Amino acid sequence: MANLEKTASEQNSNISTKKQRSLWQEAWRRFKKNKLAMAGMGFIMFLIVIAIGTIIVDLVTNKSFYDAYVIKLDLRNRLEPPSSAHIFGLDEFGRDMFLRMIWAIRYSLFMGTIAIVISTIVGGVLGAVAGFYGKLTDNVIMRFMDILLAIPSMLLAIAIVAAMGTSITNVLIAIAISYVPTFARTVRASVLTIKDQEFIEAARAVGASDTRIIFKYIIPNSLAPIIVQATLGVAGAILSIAGLSFLGLGIQPPTPEWGAMLSNARTYIRDAWHITVIPGMGIMLTILAINVVGDGLRDALDPRLKS
Amino acid sequence: MTDAKNEILRVEGLKKYFGSSGAVLHAVDDVNFSINEGATLGVVGESGCGKSTMGRTILRLHEPTEGKVFFKGENIVDYDKKQMKALRKEMQIIFQDPFASLNPRMSISETIIEPLIIQGVYDKKDKAGLQKRVRELMDLVGLAERLINTYPHELDGGRRQRIGIARALALNPKFIVCDEPVSALDVSIQAQILNLMQDLQDELGLTYMFITHDLSVVKHFANDIAVMYLGQLVEKAPAELLFKNPLHPYTKALLSAIPVPDPDYKMERILLQGEITSPINPEPGCRFAKRCPLATAECSGQDLVLREVEPEHFVTCRLVQ
Numbered sequence: 001m002a003n004l005e006k007t008a009s010e011q012n013s014n015i016s017t018k019k020q021r022s023l024w025q026e027a028w029r030r031f032k033k034n035k036l037a038m039a040g041m042g043f044i045m046f047l048i049v050i051a052i053g054t055i056i057v058d059l060v061t062n063k064s065f066y067d068a069y070v071i072k073l074d075l076r077n078r079l080e081p082p083s084s085a086h087i088f089g090l091d092e093f094g095r096d097m098f099l100r101m102i103w104a105i106r107y108s109l110f111m112g113t114i115a116i117v118i119s120t121i122v123g124g125v126l127g128a129v130a131g132f133y134g135k136l137t138d139n140v141i142m143r144f145m146d147i148l149l150a151i152p153s154m155l156l157a158i159a160i161v162a163a164m165g166t167s168i169t170n171v172l173i174a175i176a177i178s179y180v181p182t183f184a185r186t187v188r189a190s191v192l193t194i195k196d197q198e199f200i201e202a203a204r205a206v207g208a209s210d211t212r213i214i215f216k217y218i219i220p221n222s223l224a225p226i227i228v229q230a231t232l233g234v235a236g237a238i239l240s241i242a243g244l245s246f247l248g249l250g251i252q253p254p255t256p257e258w259g260a261m262l263s264n265a266r267t268y269i270r271d272a273w274h275i276t277v278i279p280g281m282g283i284m285l286t287i288l289a290i291n292v293v294g295d296g297l298r299d300a301l302d303p304r305l306k307s
Numbered sequence: 308m309t310d311a312k313n314e315i316l317r318v319e320g321l322k323k324y325f326g327s328s329g330a331v332l333h334a335v336d337d338v339n340f341s342i343n344e345g346a347t348l349g350v351v352g353e354s355g356c357g358k359s360t361m362g363r364t365i366l367r368l369h370e371p372t373e374g375k376v377f378f379k380g381e382n383i384v385d386y387d388k389k390q391m392k393a394l395r396k397e398m399q400i401i402f403q404d405p406f407a408s409l410n411p412r413m414s415i416s417e418t419i420i421e422p423l424i425i426q427g428v429y430d431k432k433d434k435a436g437l438q439k440r441v442r443e444l445m446d447l448v449g450l451a452e453r454l455i456n457t458y459p460h461e462l463d464g465g466r467r468q469r470i471g472i473a474r475a476l477a478l479n480p481k482f483i484v485c486d487e488p489v490s491a492l493d494v495s496i497q498a499q500i501l502n503l504m505q506d507l508q509d510e511l512g513l514t515y516m517f518i519t520h521d522l523s524v525v526k527h528f529a530n531d532i533a534v535m536y537l538g539q540l541v542e543k544a545p546a547e548l549l550f551k552n553p554l555h556p557y558t559k560a561l562l563s564a565i566p567v568p569d570p571d572y573k574m575e576r577i578l579l580q581g582e583i584t585s586p587i588n589p590e591p592g593c594r595f596a597k598r599c600p601l602a603t604a605e606c607s608g609q610d611l612v613l614r615e616v617e618p619e620h621f622v623t624c625r626l627v628q
C-alpha cells in the first residue's frame with residue numbers, strides 16, 4: 001500500500017494549467033453576471049460622467065455658464081412645468097431644473113464618496129489596531145467609538161455643523177466623523193475573526209512578522225466586507241448630505257443640491273409637482289443604484305461562492 | 308532510556324496555563340518526554356486534553372508558562388525573536404483543518420512561496436528559482452502541476468492538506484508537529500495522506516510529533532506513543548508494547564474503543580463513567596480518578612509522575628506495580 005499515494009497523485013500531462021487569475025479578476029467576472037448590479041453601476045457611471053462634464057464646463061467658462069443659466073433667476077416663468085425647452089421644467093425662482101439637477105450631482109456623489117473614504121480609512125485603522133492588539137488598546141478605542149455611536153449620526157452631524165458653521169468642508173467632516181464608528185466596528189469584527197484562524201498561526205510558524213501578517217493576511221481578508229460596507233455607506237452619506245441641506249445646514253443656496261432643492265420646493269408641492277418629485281427621484285435612484293451595487297459586490301467578493 | 312546522541316527534541320516540565328487570577332486553565336501541566344531523530348511520537352488523547360496547545364507551545368506559537376524545550380540540545384525557550392525566526396526553518400507544523408489553515412486569498416504557489424520569501428531562502432525577484440522550488444514541492448506531495456494557480460476553495464480536503472504539507476516542507480525542516488492532520492478528512496483520503504507522510508518521513512528523514520485522538524491512526528506509524536489526559540502524559544511506551552500491554556486504566560479504555568475486524572473477537576468495551584475533572588484549577592492527584600473504575604481514596608491528594616515500570620514503558624498510575 002506504500003504507493004497508494006502515488007497512484008492517487010495526479011497526472012501532470014495533457015491537462016492545461018489554469019491561467020494565473022487573481023481573486024479580484026474572478027470577483028469582477030462574477031459581478032458582471034449580476035444584471036441588476038451592472039445596471040446600478042451603469043447608472044452611477046452615467047452620473048459620474050455628467051458630473052465631470054459640469055465641472056469641466058465650470059472650469060472652461062470660468063463659471064460664467066453657471067452664473068448665466070444655473071443660478072439665473074427668471075421670476076416671470078417660475079414653476080413652469082417640463083416642456084421641450086426645459087425638460088425638467090423651471091423651479092420656484094424660474095431656474096432650469098435640469099441644469100440644477102446635473103450641477104448638483106457633484107455634491108451628493110463626490111462629497112458622499114469623499115466623506116466615506118475618510119471615515120473608512122480612519123475607522124478602518126482604528127478598528128484594525130483595536131482588533132489586532134486587543135486588551136487596553138481595544139477598550140480605549142472601542143469605548144470612544146461607543147460614545148460616538150450612542151449619538152444618532154444625523155444628530156451628531158447636525159451638532160458638528162451647528163458648532164463649526166455651515167461650509168462644504170464642515171459638512172464633509174461632520175459626515176465623515178459620524179460614519180467612523182461603523183467602520184471601526186466592521187473592521188474590528190473581521191480582524192477578530194481572521195486573527196484567530198489557523199492560517200495566521202501557520203504564517204507565524206514560518207516566521208512572518210506582525211506587519212506582514214497585517215498586510216498580507218488580515219487586510220486582504222477583511223477587504224471584502226469593508227468594500228461592501230463603504231459602498232452602502234456612500235448611499236447613507238448622500239442621504240445625510242441631502243438631509244443636512246434639507247434642514248438648511250448643508251449646501252447653501254443658490255448652490256444647487258438635491259436635498260436643498262427638495263426642501264425649498266416643498267412649499268409648492270400642490271402647484272408644481274415637478275420641482276419636488278425630480279430631486280426626490282434623483283436621490284432615490286442614486287441610492288437604489290448604490291445599494292444594488294453594494295449587494296452585487298457582497299456576492300461577488302466572497303471567494304467561497306463559486307459560479 | 309533513549310539514546311541521547313540521537314535525541315532531537317526534549318521537553319522538560321512544560322506547562323501552559325491560560326487565564327490569570329482566580330480561574331487558571333491548566334492546558335498543559337508538567338509534561339516531560341523526548342523524541343529521537345527520524346522517529347515518530349504519537350500523542351493520543353481525547354478532544355480538549357491539551358494536545359494542540361502542547362504542540363504549539365513546543366513551537367513557541369504559544370509562550371510556555373514554565374518549562375524547557377531542548378531542540379538539538381539547546382533550550383529554545385530562551386531564544387530571542389531573531390533566533391526563533393531562524394529556528395522556524397527547522398521546526399514546522401501541519402494543521403488539522405486544511406481549510407482554516409490556508410489563506411483563502413493566496414493561490415497554491417503563493418502559499419508555498421511564503422515561507423521561502425519570509426526566511427529569505429530565495430529572493431523575491433528570483434521568479435524562476437521560486438517557481439522551480441514550488442513545482443518540486445508540489446511534485447513531492449503529489450499535487451498536479453496544473454493546480455499551481457488555483458485557490459484553496461477550488462480544491463478538496465485532501466489536496467488542501469497536501470498544500471499544507473508542502474508549505475511545512477518548503478524550508479526543509481527536521482521536526483514537524485502534525486496536529487491531527489487527517490482528522491478532518493474523509494476516511495478514504497486519510498490513508499493517502501498518512502502514506503504520503505510516511506513516505507516523506509523515509510525520504511527526508513523527518514521527525515514527527517503526531518497528534519491524534521484516534522489511537523488506530525498511529526498504531527502502525529508511531530515508534531512511541533504518549534497518552535495524554537487533561538494536560539498530562541499518563542502513559543508512554545513503544546507503540547507495540549502499548550497495544551500489547553496497556554497499563555493505565557485510561558489507555559485500556561481507549562484501546563477497547565478501537566473496533567477489531569474479527570467477528571469472533573469478543574470485545575469488552577470499557578465505558579467510562581463519572582464526571583470529567585475540570586482543567587481549571589485542578590486538585591492535586593490523579594486527574595483520571597473520578598472516571599477510573601479502579602480508583603481508591605489514595606489516588607487523590609498527590610500529583611503523579613511517569614514511572615518506568617518495565618523497560619521503556621512509563622506510566623503514572625500508582626496501582627500499576
Ligand SMILES: Nc1ncnc2c1ncn2[C@@H]1O[C@H](COP(=O)(O)OP(=O)(O)O)[C@@H](O)[C@H]1O
Binds near residue numbers: 354
Ligand atoms: N488560547 C486559549 N485560551 C484559553 N484556553 C485555551 C486556549 N487554547 C486552548 N484552550 C483550552 O485548553 C484546553 C486544551 O485545548 P487544546 O489544546 O485545543 O486540546 P486538544 O487539541 O487536545 O483538543 C481546552 O480546555 C481549551 O479550551
Ligand SMILES: [Mg+2]
Binds near residue numbers: 355486487
Ligand atoms: Mg486540537
